[in-house]
Amino acid sequence: MNFLGVLTIFVTVLGIAIDGCNCKTVQFIFGDSLSDVGNNKYLSRSLAQASLPWYGIDFGNGLPNGRFSNGRTVADIIGDITGLTRPPAFLDPSLTEDIILQNGVNYASGGGGILNETGSLFIQRFSLYKQIELFQGTVELIQAKIGKAAADRFFQESRYVVALGSNDFINNYLMPVYSDSYTYNDQTFIEYLMETLKAQLKILHGLGARQLMVFGLGPMGCIPLQRVLSSTGNCQERANKLALSFNQGSSKVLDSLTKTLPNATYRFGDNYDVVNDLITNPHKYGFNNSKDPCCSFYNIRPALTCVPASTLCKDRSKYVFWDEYHPTDSANELVAKELIKKLGLMDGGAPSPAPAAIAPSPKSAHAHSPKSAHAHSPTSAIAPSPEG
Ligand SMILES: *[C@@H]1O[C@H](CO)[C@@H](O)[C@H](O)[C@H]1NC(C)=O
Ligand SMILES: *[C@@H]1O[C@H](CO)[C@@H](O)[C@H](O)[C@H]1NC(C)=O
Ligand SMILES: *[C@@H]1O[C@H](CO)[C@@H](O)[C@H](O)[C@H]1NC(C)=O
Secondary structure (H helix, E strand, C coil): CCHHHHHHHHHHHHHHHHHHCCCCCCEEEEECCCCCCCHHHHCCCCCCCCCCCCCCCCCCCCCCCCCCCCCCCHHHHHHHHHCCCCCCECCCCCCCHHHHHHHEEECCCCCCCCCCCCCHHHCCCCCHHHHHHHHHHHHHHHHHHHCHHHHHHHHHHCEEEEECCHHHHHHHHCCCCCCHHHHCCHHHHHHHHHHHHHHHHHHHHHCCCCEEEEECCCCHHHCHHHHHHCCCCCCCHHHHHHHHHHHHHHHHHHHHHHHHCCCCEEEEECCHHHHHHHHHCHHHHCCCEEEEECEEECCECCCCCCCCCCEECCCHHHEEECCCCCECHHHHHHHHHHHHHHHCCCCCCCCCCCHHHHCCCHHHHHCCCCCCCEEECCCCCCCCCCCC
16 A cells, blocks of 8 residues: 555544544533542542441442442432443542543542532542542543544533532531631522532533533431431421522522523432432331431441441341431432433433433423422524534
């Protein structure tokens, strides 16, 4: 073959790579301990750790894997059901460009919040700004590997999950040692959180995120820790009200971004009602206990974390809570299935990149009550890009 022939083949191969980006659809996950799959394991000074038994007892080989649960996270389960691979932790030493292109990345970190100052008592954790900074590094890495045009396409076709907020209350605003607790009141704190979240989602859009889900907060006043801190053992109504305000605010932020940012589909996954019902009527869902952590240390409460000397409940699938803060695998499964149903993630054969087909029109989205899931779709339909 002559020189010209080689050159032609070379140009053709390169052309396909740049135009088509034969990339898989993968997920990039931003979150806290509810979505952490191992980042904090590598943050050696972090006090938010799930690195001891019995974390992970119902996952893989049963050894701790960094998840703050006995089993899977909600994002694990949603991905499994909708056909997306589980992204590895950003700090996983085996992470390479090829693994990122095949699986995405999970930046979630136990103790992290929307605000930089949240969770500072844990010493080390990735707050959402930090997670976005790390994602920017990932974008640059992939651009260097496959070129800017292909990378743009890859990141625009990927799925994004943003699931933070409970630490901004539990490990910040509701704890008097944090200055936010006396600098703000309920209303101004929520406004501060919403402004911050909005700015963060705009940065993500600028980095290519187009199909993004934000998970709302559950009734965080009912986690075992909050119950044990109340004098009656009941849920803390103030924390629950804050969760509801957070959910309403986030839903509005997504509505407004949908109107202003081009080509983006934002979905708000509100699980408050189903978790609240599960906690109030556990038997209805086949659970037996929605008040106590399955993993506890004799009768010493709060137990703070699950340790090897702790005792486990008899049937982990019957408990809503695994430890003082985090749900069990079976509660996560219930939440994941509810979110899939509410967000219509299985309608129209997700994960095909056709958001127009799986998201209701903005009109029908507004018909939902503020507490139900909202699907936010852009007013202009997203045409499949011609070079596909
Ligand atoms: C939050 O932290 C990031 C670094 O992770 C920094 O770039 C940013 O300026 C901080 N933002 C605020 C409002 O403190
Ligand atoms: C449910 O819990 C009660 C005690 O709270 C216990 O007596 C009963 O055996 C449990 N049932 C199941 C199915 O685990
Ligand atoms: C939005 O999508 C259209 C059609 O695919 C494309 O031409 C346009 O550049 C996109 N705009 C942005 C800001 O991504």
